[in-house]
Amino acid sequence: MDETPAAAVLHLEGVSHRYGDREVLRSVSLHLKPAECVALVGHNGCGKSTLLRLAAGRETASEGEVLFDGSPLREDDPATRARISSVLDPAAYYPDLSVREHLVFVALAHGLGAAADETVDQALADHHLSDHATALPTSLSSGQNQLLLLASAFIRPHDLLLLDEPEQRLDSRARAELADRLVAHKERGAAVLMATHNLQLAERVADRVLVLESGVPVDAAGHEWAGADRAH
Numbered sequence: 001m002d003e004t005p006a007a008a009v010l011h012l013e014g015v016s017h018r019y020g021d022r023e024v025l026r027s028v029s030l031h032l033k034p035a036e037c038v039a040l041v042g043h044n045g046c047g048k049s050t051l052l053r054l055a056a057g058r059e060t061a062s063e064g065e066v067l068f069d070g071s072p073l074r075e076d077d078p079a080t081r082a083r084i085s086s087v088l089d090p091a092a093y094y095p096d097l098s099v100r101e102h103l104v105f106v107a108l109a110h111g112l113g114a115a116a117d118e119t120v121d122q123a124l125a126d127h128h129l130s131d132h133a134t135a136l137p138t139s140l141s142s143g144q145n146q147l148l149l150l151a152s153a154f155i156r157p158h159d160l161l162l163l164d165e166p167e168q169r170l171d172s173r174a175r176a177e178l179a180d181r182l183v184a185h186k187e188r189g190a191a192v193l194m195a196t197h198n199l200q201l202a203e204r205v206a207d208r209v210l211v212l213e214s215g216v217p218v219d220a221a222g223h224e225w226a227g228a229d230r231a232h
Helices: 048-056 099-109 113-126 142-155 172-187 199-205
Strands: 010-019 022-032 037-041 063-068 084-087 160-164 191-195 208-213 216-218
Touching (some): 010 048, 022 048, 022 063, 048 160, 084 142, 142 160, 172 191, 172 199, 191 199
Parallel strands (some): 037 191
Antiparallel strands (some): 010 063, 208 216
């Protein structure tokens, strides 16, 4: 598999990151191409979320290089922001807008124009939120809130999708539908980087797995995740 930087939409090379004296990532390299998914797995606190925030440009690596489409990643660059979609925060919605208003706002902000209404209606149906279109996000269950965040990420055009445990708070039906949606998403050319504890999701969607232990990449084949229970 060609993993050269030239072919990668996202390129991390020798990335380390510290919070004060605490090192949370050390010497991580990753090349992610269009139509490819890499799953980040490992125990809580191993650095998965930090790696995603670096990939989104929300934090700057202490050492190493993070490139998006061959250029240094800058979250404040409008062109970059328009091409990266993410679900990284549990409350990334507008609390005073209804579910439908929030999705319409996202769609219009990212250039869907006249197609916004139809696209939003389809997203509501796909994520089982049609009956809650006029509700405020704060009135939703935790699982429905997660579906709203996912719908917001999928609805807008992008080349790179970053997901931090997208399966959390979802029931078995919603997790299966998420897996199908991500596979279809890759087939349409998007690159996906996701952190997950759900090994069924990783096996269904990911082309490669990056295992982190205390911020350090380790051999996936010999790691405990390879023989772990897939049922949860």
